[in-house]
Amino acid sequence: MSFLKRLFGKRPKRVNIKRRFDLIGPIGQGSMSKVWKAFDNEVGRQAALKILDREKTDRFEARFERREKPSEGEIAVSLSHPFVVRTYEHGLTKDGEAFLAMEYLEGTTLAARVGAESEPDPGERCRWFIELGRAIEYLHSCRYLHRDISPRNSFITVNGRIKLLDFGLTIPLQKEFCRPGNRTGTANYMAPELIRRQQTDERVDVFAYSVTCFELATGQRPWQPAKSLDAMMHHMNTPPKSMVELAPKFGTEVADVIMQGMATDRDRRWPSMTRMLTALDQARPKESSPPTACAGSK
Known part of the structure; x- marks a missing residue:
C-alpha cells in the first residue's frame, strides 16, 4: 500500500450541513466552490464553511485517474502552520x-490591498512577503505544490498576520503528479513551463509568489493583464516591467530578488522558496519586523 493511501485512506464522513451549521452569509466564491460564514453548532464556534461543486470537482479529479491523489480536504486538514x-x-x-x-x-485578501496605498510601506510589505513565503516553504516541506498562489488566495487578518488560502489545485510534489500536460492555475500568475504543459516543480510556486510580491509592491502586474493562457505567452517573449522603477523605495536589492523569482527561464529562477526567502530576508529593510515562525512549525 502506498504512502498516500495509508495517509489518506479513510472514507470521509457524511454530515447534515443544515443541522450541523447555521449559515450566516456567503463570504467568497471560487471556480469550484462557495464559502460561507457559519456557526458550527457541534463545537460552538464560527467557521468558514467551504462547499465544493461536485460536478466541477469530479472533472478536476478525473485528471488524476489511477493516481492516488488526496482530496483538497485531506491535504488541508494535514497542514498546521501559523501562516496557513x-x-x-x-x-x-x-x-x-x-x-x-x-x-x-477577520480581515481581507491581499488582492484588496493591491494599489490601496499610493506609496506602500516597504518594511510592512516585506514582512508580508516573508510570511507568505514561509507558508509556501512549509507547504513544499510537506511535499505539496500549491499551484495557485496569488493575492486572491492570500489573506491578511485584522491583527496583521498573513494566511495562505485555498488548496483546491494543490498536488503532491511527486513525479506522477508533476508530469507534463497538467496545466491549471490563474493565468496571470502561471509560470511559462506550466503554460507550456511541461514538467513542473517548486519553481512554479516561486514564480507565482514573485508575481504576487511584485504586484503588492508596485500596484501593477509585471506583464499586461491577460484573460487567457494564449495571452500569457507574453511571459516568454516580453520582458517584465521594472520593479525598481515602479517602486524605488523598496530598493534595488529587494527588487532584484523578486525579479529573479519571475525569471521566465526556470533555470535562472530561485531554485526553492528557502533560497529566495534567505535572499529576501537579507535584502529587506532592517527596521521591518522579523517573521514569527519558521518553515517547519507545526
Whole structure:
C-alpha cells in the first residue's frame, strides 16, 4: 500500500450541513466552490464553511485517474502552520458534496490591498512577503505544490498576520503528479513551463509568489493583464516591467530578488522558496519586523 493511501485512506464522513451549521452569509466564491460564514453548532464556534461543486470537482479529479491523489480536504486538514489557514474538518454533505470547515478569519485578501496605498510601506510589505513565503516553504516541506498562489488566495487578518488560502489545485510534489500536460492555475500568475504543459516543480510556486510580491509592491502586474493562457505567452517573449522603477523605495536589492523569482527561464529562477526567502530576508529593510515562525512549525 502506498504512502498516500495509508495517509489518506479513510472514507470521509457524511454530515447534515443544515443541522450541523447555521449559515450566516456567503463570504467568497471560487471556480469550484462557495464559502460561507457559519456557526458550527457541534463545537460552538464560527467557521468558514467551504462547499465544493461536485460536478466541477469530479472533472478536476478525473485528471488524476489511477493516481492516488488526496482530496483538497485531506491535504488541508494535514497542514498546521501559523501562516496557513487552519482546516479542522472535512467530509461530505448528505448530497455527496465535499466540504471543509476552516477557521473563520477577520480581515481581507491581499488582492484588496493591491494599489490601496499610493506609496506602500516597504518594511510592512516585506514582512508580508516573508510570511507568505514561509507558508509556501512549509507547504513544499510537506511535499505539496500549491499551484495557485496569488493575492486572491492570500489573506491578511485584522491583527496583521498573513494566511495562505485555498488548496483546491494543490498536488503532491511527486513525479506522477508533476508530469507534463497538467496545466491549471490563474493565468496571470502561471509560470511559462506550466503554460507550456511541461514538467513542473517548486519553481512554479516561486514564480507565482514573485508575481504576487511584485504586484503588492508596485500596484501593477509585471506583464499586461491577460484573460487567457494564449495571452500569457507574453511571459516568454516580453520582458517584465521594472520593479525598481515602479517602486524605488523598496530598493534595488529587494527588487532584484523578486525579479529573479519571475525569471521566465526556470533555470535562472530561485531554485526553492528557502533560497529566495534567505535572499529576501537579507535584502529587506532592517527596521521591518522579523517573521514569527519558521518553515517547519507545526
